[in-house]
Amino acid sequence: MHSLFSRRQWLASSLSGLALAAAGSSAVQAQTGPRVLRIGHQKGWLSILKGRGTLEKQLAPLGVSVTWTEFNAGPVQLEALNVGSIDFGDVGEAPPIFAQAAGAPLVYAGATVPRPQLEAIIVPKGSPIKTVADLKGKRVAYNKGSNVQYFLVKLLQKHGLQYNDVQSVFLAPPDARAAFERGAIDAWIIWDPFLAAAQKTLDAQLLVNASGVVNNRGYYFTSRDFATKNVDVLRIAIREINAIDTWVAANKPAAAAELSKVLGLDTSITELYLSRAAFGTAPVTREILAEQQQIADTFFELKLIPKKLNLLHAAPVNLS
Structure with a gap:
């Protein structure tokens, strides 16, 4: 994989x-x-x-x-x-x-x-992060300059947060997956088929997808x-x-x-x-x-x- x-x-x-x-x-x-x-x-x-x-x-x-x-x-x-x-x-x-x-x-x-359903924020199974508000101050990984960066910006705005309210960790999908597996990040914003693979093979939990936020x-x-x-x-x-x-x-x-x-x-x-x-x-x-x-x-x-x-x-x- x-x-x-x-x-x-x-x-x-x-x-x-x-x-x-x-x-x-x-x-x-x-x-x-x-x-x-x-x-x-x-x-x-x-x-x-x-x-x-x-x-x-x-x-x-x-x-x-x-x-x-x-x-x-x-x-x-x-x-x-x-x-x-x-x-x-x-x-x-x-x-x-x-x-x-x-x-x-x-x-x-x-x-x-x-x-919009093809990109989402995922968290590890058992994570204390249950809502978008819980992302404040957390380490959120995503690919810099990609669609998911725009998704993050608009999602935070929708929930009354600022872009700088989270700790952005810029990682390409392979590195972000590895960081997610070892618990080095709190959340990962990713798209399919990487998203589906994380759900199927890492038991990642979907926090929220881009529906109602961006078109993707x-x-x-x-x-x-x-x-x-x-x-x-x-x-x-x-x-x-x-x-x-x-x-x-x-x-x-x-x-x-x-x-x-x-x-x-x-x-x-x-x-x-x-x-x-x-x-x-x-x-x-x-x-x-x-x-x-x-x-x-x-x-x-x-x-x-x-x-x-x-x-x-x-x-x-x-x-x-």
Whole structure:
């Protein structure tokens, strides 16, 4: 179990940002030579899309081929996008803010439906922590710059606490799991499938999930240049990802079995994960950008990013 999580270290601090720019969105620019969609991915739903080969079949009539590169960590994946070696990948809702603050030329291609039950605060069995108020002064571990950091901020605010009322311990999932096991932290904020694995294998107790606090969307990103020239390709990619989502929602037992093979996890863990998941992927809207703007504003107020951002200055491209 630990070796799996070591391979699946999640996003650290700099990832993607912005919405698809409107300029050039109405038509695909002329291409010089064969087109290629270079996808970077970590183990998960994009791995299943790769295995099925449906995206390649849909893009073939356009003369577009697809390449896949698997990454073991988010920062490497996004660095690859920045240097132009991949065109497309996936990310959560908070890390893009840090990338935009750093001036990364990255744009959103699609967004999932809200998935608040997929991240939560867990405590060891028998912990005296029974409510969010009990977290005051406690050692709370989470991945810095990730979705769960934003979740913590908004959760504390909802319960009348300040961000600094807890002792933040910045740990990647493998290290946080180890600290949780040996009692070096009081609580751990984590997402699925790490969350389900901790519940199943460590008897971790769920204190509260993100329902009613944050949306916890997932995003698919691309580069500004690729988005401008390949709207038709992105439209098909998002459609095929949503087709996987639709299948999973209707076939959770089979999906859990397939995902367990991809992740190297026991099926009981992926079954728990999928039992509380919501599925659906679509193009980004201005309403979704407004959610991202709230995250950016919150991080600026906490001085987690160096400048105030404006994510609403350009309308997202129309992929419908």
